Amino acid sequence: MTIEKKSKKKLTKAQEALKKDIIGKINRHFGKILEEATPQMIYGACALTVRDRIMEKWAASHKEVKEEGSKKLYYLSFEFLMGRLLATNILNLMQTDDYEAVLEDLGYTLPEVAELENDAGLGNGGLGRLAACFIDSLTTLDLPAYGCTLRYEYGLFRQKIVDGYQTELPDTWLEHGNAWEVARPEEAVKVSFGGEVYSYWEDGRMKVGYNNERTVRAVPYDVPLCGYDSKIVNKLRLWGAQSATEFNMAAFSAGDYSRAIEEKELASVISKVLYPEDNHTEGKELRLKQQYFLVSATLQWILNEFEMRNGDNWAILPDKIVIHINDTHPTMAIPEMMRLLMDEKGLGWDEAWEIVTHVFAYTNHTVMSEALEKWPQDMFRRVVPRLYQILEEMNRRLMEKVEAFYPGDKGKHDWMAIFANGQISMANTCLATVFAVNGVSKLHTDILKADIFKDYYMMDKDRFHAITNGITFRRWIANCNPELTKLIDNTIGKGWLKESDKLAGLAKFAKDADFQTKFDAIKRANKQMVADYIFEHNGIKVDPDSIFDVQCKRLHEYKRQMMNVLHIIAEYNRIINDKGYAESFYPKTYIFGAKAAPGYKRAKLIIKLINSVGELINNDPRVEDKIKVVFVENYGVSIAEKLVTAADVSEQISTAGKEASGTGNMKFMLNGAVTIGTMDGANVEMYEQVGEDNIYIFGLRSEEVDARIKVMGNDEVKQIYATNAALRGALEMLINGTLDPDHNKFMDLYNTLIFGDYGQADTYMVLRDFEDYVRTHEQISRDYQDRKNWIAKQIMNTAMSGFFSSDRTINEYNDKIWHLTPIK
Ligand code: 26Q
Numbered sequence: 139m140t141i142e143k144k145s146k147k148k149l150t151k152a153q154e155a156l157k158k159d160i161i162g163k164i165n166r167h168f169g170k171i172l173e174e175a176t177p178q179m180i181y182g183a184c185a186l187t188v189r190d191r192i193m194e195k196w197a198a199s200h201k202e203v204k205e206e207g208s209k210k211l212y213y214l215s216f217e218f219l220m221g222r223l224l225a226t227n228i229l230n231l232m233q234t235d236d237y238e239a240v241l242e243d244l245g246y247t248l249p250e251v252a253e254l255e256n257d258a259g260l261g262n263g264g265l266g267r268l269a270a271c272f273i274d275s276l277t278t279l280d281l282p283a284y285g286c287t288l289r290y291e292y293g294l295f296r297q298k299i300v301d302g303y304q305t306e307l308p309d310t311w312l313e314h315g316n317a318w319e320v321a322r323p324e325e326a327v328k329v330s331f332g333g334e335v336y337s338y339w340e341d342g343r344m345k346v347g348y349n350n351e352r353t354v355r356a357v358p359y360d361v362p363l364c365g366y367d368s369k370i371v372n373k374l375r376l377w378g379a380q381s382a383t384e385f386n387m388a389a390f391s392a393g394d395y396s397r398a399i400e401e402k403e404l405a406s407v408i409s410k411v412l413y414p415e416d417n418h419t420e421g422k423e424l425r426l427k428q429q430y431f432l433v434s435a436t437l438q439w440i441l442n443e444f445e446m447r448n449g450d451n452w453a454i455l456p457d458k459i460v461i462h463i464n465d466t467h468p469t470m471a472i473p474e475m476m477r478l479l480m481d482e483k484g485l486g487w488d489e490a491w492e493i494v495t496h497v498f499a500y501t502n503h504t505v506m507s508e509a510l511e512k513w514p515q516d517m518f519r520r521v522v523p524r525l526y527q528i529l530e531e532m533n534r535r536l537m538e539k540v541e542a543f544y545p546g547d548k549g550k551h552d553w554m555a556i557f558a559n560g561q562i563s564m565a566n567t568c569l570a571t572v573f574a575v576n577g578v579s580k581l582h583t584d585i586l587k588a589d590i591f592k593d594y595y596m597m598d599k600d601r602f603h604a605i606t607n608g609i610t611f612r613r614w615i616a617n618c619n620p621e622l623t624k625l626i627d628n629t630i631g632k633g634w635l636k637e638s639d640k641l642a643g644l645a646k647f648a649k650d651a652d653f654q655t656k657f658d659a660i661k662r663a664n665k666q667m668v669a670d671y672i673f674e675h676n677g678i679k680v681d682p683d684s685i686f687d688v689q690c691k692r693l694h695e696y697k698r699q700m701m702n703v704l705h706i707i708a709e710y711n712r713i714i715n716d717k718g719y720a721e722s723f724y725p726k727t728y729i730f731g732a733k734a735a736p737g738y739k740r741a742k743l744i745i746k747l748i749n750s751v752g753e754l755i756n757n758d759p760r761v762e763d764k765i766k767v768v769f770v771e772n773y774g775v776s777i778a779e780k781l782v783t784a785a786d787v788s789e790q791i792s793t794a795g796k797e798a799s800g801t802g803n804m805k806f807m808l809n810g811a812v813t814i815g816t817m818d819g820a821n822v823e824m825y826e827q828v829g830e831d832n833i834y835i836f837g838l839r840s841e842e843v844d845a846r847i848k849v850m851g852n853d854e855v856k857q858i859y860a861t862n863a864a865l866r867g868a869l870e871m872l873i874n875g876t877l878d879p880d881h882n883k884f885m886d887l888y889n890t891l892i893f894g895d896y897g898q899a900d901t902y903m904v905l906r907d908f909e910d911y912v913r914t915h916e917q918i919s920r921d922y923q924d925r926k927n928w929i930a931k932q933i934m935n936t937a938m939s940g941f942f943s944s945d946r947t948i949n950e951y952n953d954k955i956w957h958l959t960p961i962k
Contacts, residue, residue: 214463215285215467216266216467217287217412219263220258225252257774258293261412269287275947277364283958292308304736316361323357331354332520335527353382369962379406381401407424414735417508417509418508418735419511421517426518430474437475441478444459452483455496466502469568498568504798511564554566605947608944611638617779619660640940642937654926657810658925665683665784667784669682672729685727685787687726689791693741703751704869705912710765726765731773751877794838807939816837817839
């Protein structure tokens with residue numbers, strides 16, 4: 139990539155020093171002079187200077203944390219979807235102006251240099267991005283915390299659309315190295331898999347040994363993270379797998395050649411790739427091994443650190459640390475801590491259990507049954523035989539407790555057990571142990587209490603919490619929408635980036651003509667930026683004065699991209715067939731971005747459908763200047779940062795009761811998009827915050843959804859099909875040859891809506907909610923044209939989004955669950 143050089147301004151003293159620093163890095167790190175440096179080297183040099191500044195802070199903060207012996211949080215997650223770090227780190231160090239000035243002096247701009255960094259795509263979607271927002275807020279609030287995850291060599295696949303279909307390419311994010319990480323080989327630990335467990339007596343107590351186990355070395359790589367204008371530096375610890383002994387000579391000379399080779403193989407695959415399924419689990423053995431690897435390495439590290447500081451005073455462990463389990467994926471941490479405390483540190487079961495039950499907290503992120511993790515018992519026993527024994531004993535004791543509370547209730551026993559039907563339930567393992575459980579929105583938590591976790595809830599209500607998700611405002615407005623950030627600073631002062639409730643001060647400017655003009659001009663400029671991006675990447679010319687209607691998120695049936703597409707088809711048909719409608723139609727640009735799990739056939743077919751519909755509509759002169767449909771390839775954090783700033787309408791249309799919270803909804807709201815949404819997840823709370831005039835709610839409510847299936851069943855679907863001609867017309871287009879010459883490509887999508895997979899039609903209420911969805915869209919089109927009122931709605935969305943700062947979320951976690959003290 140070549141970058142155009144720009145003209146120069148005079149630098150301050152500090153900026154001159156920074157410039158010298160950057161040039162020094164180019165000389166010493168890359169062995170080049172400034173004139174020879176490639177843009178990639180400029181990026182690298184900037185990143186190294188930023189890293190130095192964070193490291194200096196780190197050394198100081200480390201000392202504080204150590205001296206104060208403060209309680210620490212370990213946030214265990216299989217995903218940390220960090221995205222790029224350069225601009226965030228510079229912002230957090232409060233040096234954006236300096237870097238901008240110096241880069242300009244060198245002939246670059248900060249955004250173009252920042253774009254040269256690969257996204258750290260170590261996550262699928264919401265859950266992974268939430269972890270990344272949390273670590274930013276924790277650090278900003280000066281709370282000592284470590285994020286712990288795997289150092290996947292390949293993050294989430296890169297999506298390439300070929301002939302309208304999703305194809306997957308490896309995400310080689312580490313190919314130019316990772317400027318932010320520091321390898322810590324001296325802190326490597328060993329993790330063992332499989333083999334046979336035996337016990338023996340020594341010094342009057344039972345000990346555990348292994349035969350034939352396979353051992354892998356876990357090497358930590360630390361990424362230091364600074365908060366916004368904060369005192370401390372926290373870190374994200376990425377564990378990478380390596381061969382335990384380059385060539386296991388002991389095994390080799392004992393004739394066990396194949397074992398040595400197997401260990402090498404295992405080491406090379408464990409941290410290779412992130413599993414690309416979200417909201418779905420498949421019992422893959424390698425995934426189970428990844429889980430044990432992360433959990434065992436992290437716990438060995440935690441206990442070693444504790445022991446160095448506190449000796450064998452294990453009883454105070456819950457005062458010094460808290461471990462958060464991000465969904466059930468790291469659940470093995472529970473039996474692993476039991477194992478380490480008993481087998482390695484010599485504690486008895488009761489002593490160890492007392493500690494373990496006061497150290498772990500767990501967040502649930504979904505109520506969808508296919509996403510609740512269960513492992514086949516025999517596989518689990520093969521991979522982690524000692525943990526299997528520990529879970530058996532946990533289950534035995536759990537069943538005694540359940541029997542005492544629900545005597546003779548066999549159904550409840552099976553539902554609540556760790557072991558049932560040949561499987562091990564990770565959720566029940568958590569529920570049997572943790573001192574705190576939480577859902578990620580109010581509605582989601584209510585569903586947990588009333589439905590899937592009801593039996594546990596009735597036994598101990600106090601440990602259940604509702605903590606609504608949030609997003610970090612530093613990335614999701616300050617970094618991605620600098621112009622809007624400046625406008626807000628100039629209007630209500632700067633405090634809001636740390637005290638997000640202050641954004642409400644904008645409400646009184648919602649109808650202010652001058653403010654409206656400025657706000658609207660920024661939205662218009664962002665739409666132009668996205669229009670340019672679309673032209674460059676899709677070759678489609680979209681009109682920045684059309685309504686930008688955006689649905690960007692993972693592709694899943696419950697998120698109902700399908701309903702969105704059917705509505706677009708219906709709108710297209712109507713423009714063609716109804717002249718009056720066509721004349722009054724306000725132009726719209728529909729923008730989609732979504733990755734589908736590579737094995738999720740139907741989701742991939744929906745991507746193809748979106749592209750086929752786009753192909754049809756974008757090339758039809760009859761709707762030129764009226765509708766465009768764009769599918770943005772390879773949606774991820776960095777593309778989201780552009781799209782959220784440019785949306786007029788944000789599509790948050792999941793089937794009520796299915797989206798635990800959603801966090802994309804908050805990013806659009808913050809940047810002044812108006813939501814069309816169902817009463818689901820955090821949408822409910824957005825509605826409460828922004829008020830009914832500033833959000834478009836439609837569709838069945840969560841409590842109505844199940845009832846509709848039970849009471850009215852498929853008859854209702856048949857009736858809708860028979861009576862709603864627009865919908866029927868759209869559905870028929872899936873199979874009548876308009877969209878594909880073979881007529882049967884999209885048959886599965888048609889069939890699942892109308893006949894269902896197991897005889898239950900329209901599982902996700904696409905047909906049942908359709909009419910209301912269409913009506914709501916019509917209302918939006920009318921309201922959009924009343925410019926003053928519409929802009930006021932957009933401003934109100936920004937103004938009332940303060941509640942959705944992840945700083946608020948983290949404060950709630952801390953008050954209700956973690957009880958950490960901010961470092962002074
Ligand atoms: C589990 C086992 C094996 C392979 C994959 C998985 C797996 C991976 C990722 C299961 C689930 C996920 C991700 C789930 C997720 O992102 N859930 C979302 O979490 C957000 C943050 O709380 C919520 O806002 C969303 O509503 C929820 O869908």
